[in-house]
Amino acid sequence: MFSSLRQSTDIIENIRKNSFEPAHADYYKGKPGRPLNLILKARHDFLSVWRKADYADRVNVTKIFGRQIVVVNSPDAIRYVVAKRHENFERKTPQMRRALEFLLGDGLFISDGETWKQRRPLVNDIVHKNRLPTFGKIMEKTASELVERWSAMPDGAPVNALFEMAGLTAEIIARSVFGNDLGEEAANAVTEGFESYQSLIDSINIGYFLGFDEGLPVLRTPKLRRSVSRIHQIIDKVVEDHLAGHGDDNSMVELLVRRQKRNPELKLDVVALRNEAATIFMAGHETTAATLTWAWYLLSRAHWVEKSLHEEIARVCGNRVPALDDIPQLEWCRAIIEETLRLYPPVPILARQAKEADRIGDIDIKPASLVLIVPWTLHRTEAFFKDANLFKPERFLNGQKPIPYSYIPFASGPRVCPGLQFGLNEAILCLAILAQRFKVRVAENAKVEPQCRLTLRPRGGLPVTLHRREGI
Numbered sequence: 017m018f019s020s021l022r023q024s025t026d027i028i029e030n031i032r033k034n035s036f037e038p039a040h041a042d043y044y045k046g047k048p049g050r051p052l053n054l055i056l057k058a059r060h061d062f063l064s065v066w067r068k069a070d071y072a073d074r075v076n077v078t079k080i081f082g083r084q085i086v087v088v089n090s091p092d093a094i095r096y097v098v099a100k101r102h103e104n105f106e107r108k109t110p111q112m113r114r115a116l117e118f119l120l121g122d123g124l125f126i127s128d129g130e131t132w133k134q135r136r137p138l139v140n141d142i143v144h145k146n147r148l149p150t151f152g153k154i155m156e157k158t159a160s161e162l163v164e165r166w167s168a169m170p171d172g173a174p175v176n177a178l179f180e181m182a183g184l185t186a187e188i189i190a191r192s193v194f195g196n197d198l199g200e201e202a203a204n205a206v207t208e209g210f211e212s213y214q215s216l217i218d219s220i221n222i223g224y225f226l227g228f229d230e231g232l233p234v235l236r237t238p239k240l241r242r243s244v245s246r247i248h249q250i251i252d253k254v255v256e257d258h259l260a261g262h263g264d265d266n267s268m269v270e271l272l273v274r275r276q277k278r279n280p281e282l283k284l285d286v287v288a289l290r291n292e293a294a295t296i297f298m299a300g301h302e303t304t305a306a307t308l309t310w311a312w313y314l315l316s317r318a319h320w321v322e323k324s325l326h327e328e329i330a331r332v333c334g335n336r337v338p339a340l341d342d343i344p345q346l347e348w349c350r351a352i353i354e355e356t357l358r359l360y361p362p363v364p365i366l367a368r369q370a371k372e373a374d375r376i377g378d379i380d381i382k383p384a385s386l387v388l389i390v391p392w393t394l395h396r397t398e399a400f401f402k403d404a405n406l407f408k409p410e411r412f413l414n415g416q417k418p419i420p421y422s423y424i425p426f427a428s429g430p431r432v433c434p435g436l437q438f439g440l441n442e443a444i445l446c447l448a449i450l451a452q453r454f455k456v457r458v459a460e461n462a463k464v465e466p467q468c469r470l471t472l473r474p475r476g477g478l479p480v481t482l483h484r485r486e487g488i
């Protein structure tokens with residue numbers, strides 16, 4: 017019925033000598049005042065609804081079917097929303113809560129108020145950077161296993177980089193969250209369950225725009241129920257084993273269980289423990305997988321950057337496998353990951369629902385308004401990043417830092433990603449370990465199109481070929 021309104025996305029990609037403008041949607045040029053058109057376009061692709069004027073230092077307000085929508089693309093105003101008035105803007109949108117509540121219950125990612133306040137320090141503790149040496153070993157081991165698997169394939173073997181990276185980061189987070197006791201079959205079942213869940217939920221809750229402040233519940237189809245029950249059963253079994261004293265000592269679940277035993281007033285029952293474990297599992301693997309996938313795409317097209325990366329890995333690590341302790345010396349690796357997170361922030365939209373009336377800049381905010389901070393537009397705003405659409409990792413070298421609150425791939429303020437250090441170090445380390453042995457190539461004529469679902473990924477994944485590095 018709506019096929020005439022469905023619009024495809026025009027993608028821009030330019031490669032010249034030593035300059036690369038990686039794939040991004042063209043500016044939206046639709047006629048103003050057609051909300052249904054815009055919603056349908058956003059459903060297909062949330063990144064293609066932004067006009068040229070949205071990539072500017074400003075706060076903009078609009079209305080869709082009477083719902084006030086405020087887009088905050090200015091560092092000072094972002095600081096106001098995420099830090100100063102965090103309590104008024106901490107609430108996730110009905111779209112996000114409805115989409116994830118079946119799977120994550122009251123897990124941290126979608127909770128607010130007292131539940132969030134009580135649980136956040138727990139999650140902070142268990143993914144804290146002090147625990148990085150333990151997790152670093154898991155990262156090194158898992159990435160080295162992937163090198164082995166790739167080495168067993170013929171040179172030039174075709175794979176889908178997104179699936180390869182999702183497998184890698186899911187394995188790392190599964191070993192970190194659940195310990196070694198999940199087992200390959202159950203780990204695969206959980207990963208597939210999450211994958212299928214994502215593809216089954218919609219990216220827009222139409223009910224919210226039609227006036228329901230809490231949105232409309234997501235239809236729980238038999239397929240969706242099956243995905244969720246498979247994930248829940250497996251995680252519950254792990255949690256119950258830990259509660260009975262049979263869990264892996266170093267895992268995140270074990271830390272949660274011990275915390276509960278020490279502080280029974282936290283009332284973390286099996287379901288609450290499952291919700292937090294599932295949240296960390298979900299939040300902790302999709303994002304890093306997307307980052308690594310985009311990094312391969314960027315390196316595959318910008319050989320001059322890849323060359324600097326290879327030289328650095330050889331200089332710092334010689335022929336041994338890169339390790340967590342090398343990271344401070346791996347400056348190009350870090351800059352490449354930081355630039356990848358700028359161009360392709362895995363969470364490209366931070367959406368909040370205002371609790372009470374407020375004022376952002378000179379705009380009056382109504383209760384239950386939709387407040388959007390869009391790292392996708394923010395990170396591509398010329399006022400904050402020169403040559404904003406070009407891939408230039410150099411901008412992060414030699415201690416250079418973006419303007420505060422203009423670069424927020426991990427969000428900011430009290431709700432900043434608790435896995436920031438975990439995710440950043442994981443991405444840098446996995447890139448170094450894999451790039452030491454392999455070049456990853458995207459076909460010259462491949463059409464790469466960014467797609468925003470829960471995370472920002474290439475539509476259909478990223479078909480690539482794997483090439484052993486000569487002399488290594």
Ligand code: HEM
Pocket residue numbers: 124125126136139143295296299300301303304307357361362363365366367424425426427430431432433434435436438439440443
């Ligand atoms: C490159 C990797 C990652 C990126 C870019 C990233 C980004 C983000 C962002 C932007 C948010 C805030 C979302 C919002 O407020 O709407 C977030 C929240 C969260 N992330 Fe990450 N993340 C990454 C890796 C991780 C890892 C490895 C873990 C766990 C080990 C993790 C756990 C979480 C959790 C639990 C939350 C919810 C926090 C809360 O609401 O208080 N993330 N992440």
